[in-house]
Amino acid sequence: MLIELVEFLSLKVRKRGITIDKRISDAYLLNLVLSKVVMAINGFLKFRRLSVILVGKGVxxxxxxxxxxxxxxVIDEGCFVxxxxxxxxxxxRGVSLKKNVTIECTGSLTKLGEGLSVGNDVGIGSGSFLGCAGGVTIGSDTIIGNYVSFHSxxxxxxxxxxxxRLQGVNNEGIHIGNNCWIGAKVTVLDGVVLEDGCVVAAGAVLKAGRYAANSIYAGVPAKRIKERS
Incomplete structure (x- = not known):
């Protein structure tokens, strides 16, 4: 019964269905539902909006x-935005920030940063850092692993x-396309344009430049390994 309830709520809130593993206990699911209710209340108190927003503790x-x-x-516990x-x-719609994600849009009060734009159904992994002073855009359906860092x-x-420290800064911004997968501990530097459908291997460093669509990149600095087949 609880499995059906959680699947129904996910469909209503996230606008996409999920199929829960039947081996997960009712006790675990009940605890999950209760924690999400608390996050929804916290989200309403933080944003004062009727749309469903889940905010964890310590945000x-x-x-x-x-x-x-x-x-x-969903903004999970410990995030700083x-x-x-x-x-x-x-x-x-359907964006998820996992635990302890940090998003900073302005590096100095002497000059406002550009900001961040995230598409639909994007997940940003735990411990990731997004420095958005130069502007960061992330396309829909993109997955960002744990401890990924953006420096725009x-x-x-x-x-x-x-x-x-007295010579000022420069920026071009970072653009991540739709349907990309950026692995754990990847570093994305200013000036990167990652086209749609790319996969970036864990630990890679993307330096300024354009990265062709539907390709796999790895290494420091990242190089094209092959096209996705």
């Missing part, structure tokens, strides 16, 4: 008025006579 939200959300947003930016943060801004350092 910090800054510049909350600059966050636009679709239905079914600062939306202060020119364009703020836009979350599509660089320090200028050309003048050896001036401290690097």
């Amino acid at each position: 910090t939200l800054k510049a909350r008025s600059m966050i636009t959300t679709g239905k079914g947003l 600062d939306a202060l930016a020119v364009k703020g943060i836009v979350f599509g 801004e660089n320090h200028n350092f050309s003048d050896p006579e001036i401290p690097i």
Whole structure:
């Protein structure tokens, strides 16, 4: 009975069905449902919106008025989200931030950052860091593994006579296409354009450049291994 209830609720909230493994106990599912109810209440208190938003304990939200959300947003416990930016943060439908995700949109109060735009049905893994000062866009149906980091801004350092911290910054932004899978501990640097359907192996470093669609990349720096077949 509980399995059917959880499957029904998932369909209503996330707009997509799931099939739960029958070996999962009712006690585990009941605890899961109760925790989601608490998160839904917390989400309403945080956002004051009627759309279903689940927010875990210990979540910090800054510049909350600059966050636009679709239905079914999940922000798990320990996340830090600062939306202060020119364009703020836009979350599509069914976006999930796992535990301890950090999103920072502005690196310095002297210059507002660009912000973050996330499509529908995107999952961002635990411990990931998204630095969005230069602007980050993530397409729909993309999976981002644990401890992935995005850095959409660089320090200028050309003048050896001036401290690097005083030379300002430059940025091009980061664009991730639809239906990509970015593995655990990948580093994505400013200027990356990852086209639709790409897979990036765990631990890879994507430096500035365009990465062709439907390809697999690995290494430091990342290189094209083969096309997805």
